[in-house]
Amino acid sequence: MAYKPPKQSIDNNDLKNIPSSEAIYEAFKEKIDQPAVSGTAGQLLQLDGYVNDPDGDPEPLTSWVNPPSGGANTALSNLSSVAINTALLGTLGSVSAPAYSFTGDTNTGMWSSAGDVLNFSTAGADRMRIDSNGNVLVNYTTLRTNFFNGGVAAGRISLEGTSLSTSCISSVRNSNDSFSSLLMLGKTRGTAVGSNTIVQTGDQAGYLSFQAADGTNLIETNAIASIVTGTPGAGSLTGDLIFRGNNAAANTSERMRMTGSGRLLIGTTTNFSSATLLQVSANTNTTQVLDGYSNNSSSPTILTRKARGTAASPTAAQNDDFLMFLGAYPYGATAFASGTRASIAFRAAEDITDSAQGTYITFNTTPTGSTTVAERMRIDSTGNVGIGTATPATKLEVGNPVGYTEQRLITLSRQESTRYNGYMEFGTPSGSNFILTLGTRNNNVDFPALKLYDGNVGVKASSFGTSAAAAFGIANGTEPSTSVADQIVMGSVDLTAGNTIPYVRSEGTGMTGAGITNTSVTHKIAIKVNGTVYYLLATTDGT
Numbered sequence: 001m002a003y004k005p006p007k008q009s010i011d012n013n014d015l016k017n018i019p020s021s022e023a024i025y026e027a028f029k030e031k032i033d034q035p036a037v038s039g040t041a042g043q044l045l046q047l048d049g050y051v052n053d054p055d056g057d058p059e060p061l062t063s064w065v066n067p068p069s070g071g072a073n074t075a076l077s078n079l080s081s082v083a084i085n086t087a088l089l090g091t092l093g094s095v096s097a098p099a100y101s102f103t104g105d106t107n108t109g110m111w112s113s114a115g116d117v118l119n120f121s122t123a124g125a126d127r128m129r130i131d132s133n134g135n136v137l138v139n140y141t142t143l144r145t146n147f148f149n150g151g152v153a154a155g156r157i158s159l160e161g162t163s164l165s166t167s168c169i170s171s172v173r174n175s176n177d178s179f180s181s182l183l184m185l186g187k188t189r190g191t192a193v194g195s196n197t198i199v200q201t202g203d204q205a206g207y208l209s210f211q212a213a214d215g216t217n218l219i220e221t222n223a224i225a226s227i228v229t230g231t232p233g234a235g236s237l238t239g240d241l242i243f244r245g246n247n248a249a250a251n252t253s254e255r256m257r258m259t260g261s262g263r264l265l266i267g268t269t270t271n272f273s274s275a276t277l278l279q280v281s282a283n284t285n286t287t288q289v290l291d292g293y294s295n296n297s298s299s300p301t302i303l304t305r306k307a308r309g310t311a312a313s314p315t316a317a318q319n320d321d322f323l324m325f326l327g328a329y330p331y332g333a334t335a336f337a338s339g340t341r342a343s344i345a346f347r348a349a350e351d352i353t354d355s356a357q358g359t360y361i362t363f364n365t366t367p368t369g370s371t372t373v374a375e376r377m378r379i380d381s382t383g384n385v386g387i388g389t390a391t392p393a394t395k396l397e398v399g400n401p402v403g404y405t406e407q408r409l410i411t412l413s414r415q416e417s418t419r420y421n422g423y424m425e426f427g428t429p430s431g432s433n434f435i436l437t438l439g440t441r442n443n444n445v446d447f448p449a450l451k452l453y454d455g456n457v458g459v460k461a462s463s464f465g466t467s468a469a470a471a472f473g474i475a476n477g478t479e480p481s482t483s484v485a486d487q488i489v490m491g492s493v494d495l496t497a498g499n500t501i502p503y504v505r506s507e508g509t510g511m512t513g514a515g516i517t518n519t520s521v522t523h524k525i526a527i528k529v530n531g532t533v534y535y536l537l538a539t540t541d542g543t
Helices: 022-036
Strands: 044-052 058-065 100-102 105-111 118-122 125-130 136-138 157-159 204-213 218-233 236-245 253-258 264-266 278-280 322-328 342-348 359-365 374-379 385-387 396-398 408-415 419-427 435-442 445-453 456-459 472-474 489-492 503-507 524-529 532-537
Touching: 472 489
Parallel strands: 136 157, 264 278, 385 396, 456 472, 489 503
Antiparallel strands: 044 058, 100 105, 105 118, 118 125, 125 136, 204 218, 218 236, 236 253, 253 264, 322 342, 342 359, 359 374, 374 385, 408 419, 419 435, 435 445, 445 456, 503 524, 524 532
8 A cells, every 4th residue: 555644844945945054954964864774664764855065965854754544545755765674565455456556547556366476457457467386377367277188287477368369479570680589499407497408319499289178178289399319419409390290189199200401201200311301101001192273284293303513503414313213112021122122213314414405214123032123114215115125226125134034025915704815925946046926815825826937937837947938837727617708718737528618728748759649649738619629739840
């Protein structure tokens, strides 16, 4: 409670008409000196006025006075200083009438709502309080203790409100430079205020927690944490920034991490390699989706850029440099593979300049039972496609890589209840001869039809005799039992009973001599028309 005592002594106005003299000064000297050593508990020091000393300088006149009784709004005045050698006590006050307030604004000030609690009011409303534990509460009265699903109290300074303006903390920096406002969070291993004890690996340097009410408690929905990593040392610290999320659980879990070296890890805390900038891991198969919406023909795009040198000083990519690489690492019995086992590589086909930027693409796989990856197909800089060859000379070239024994090059299939396909096969059946076969396959059984063999052409035939060149051969088969209209069928079969279909066939194994007949000559060509067989007989003398 503030008091204003009535005036009890003379002041300068009262002394205006009294002549200054040594007698007057001596008369008041004891009164001037007395307050420095006198006074009792509860008294106030009052300025009574001034008197000139013998030199003409004004000296203050003070006295100890007892606070007079008065109303709540009585104020002290004319005080230059107050010396109190005991507690200054007042009433507790209230939110609308603080114990310590201001003239003309009696509902703004400081008061106490309970023991060991200090309150501050403006406009008759409780705006802030410091509770018995030193917690500062803004806009509310009781410290909240239900954070992190219950049991964790609010911070030393806490704010609650019911609108943006009453629940917002803002900081604006006004300065003619590039700097902004700053929020700093710090951590030491010390046990006293002001300590600088070094931290350890795994310590949290800072933590931002986002929490929402579940009807009873506040549960963390997301969080951002800074974690000390590496080996802390004087002037040398590294840290990871961790993003945590909550998927209908009581607590958050780490979802993403940005390492101190700038690597981004999603679903994992371990970086695959020092060269990995982005790594995504999950306990289920993951799918990355890029959506694009625009009123044009463009689409979402994945782009990579390659340069030698550094980001500050790039230099040109060189021949065979990888410009982009998509690779797969399978997991074995104990660990992931040491390298990719299937990949697509985009590479430079020449030393890159501003006017020469040729490229090629390779497709690579690993054979069963092996760990050695091999190139399987290449699209070269001219657009030629090579399968089994790295130097395709035509638009499509199919080769057989060195070290592989597969002979079948191309298969065209139709999968039904049984499998049917057509195939082209290239191989070396004997010696240095090469053979190209066109055939069909029915229910896993091959039916080779046409064979090209060292310049010879055979229908199922791959042997043409010694020194054969540009020969046409028909292997022994089965004479058809039905005919096809307007069609002549040619084949090589053993002599059988006559049929009524057109058929040109070769019979026999070879015979020479004179006086031959159609039954005695074993080398002959039979032409069968309407059931009648006509023979062309061949002998060693040309008859």
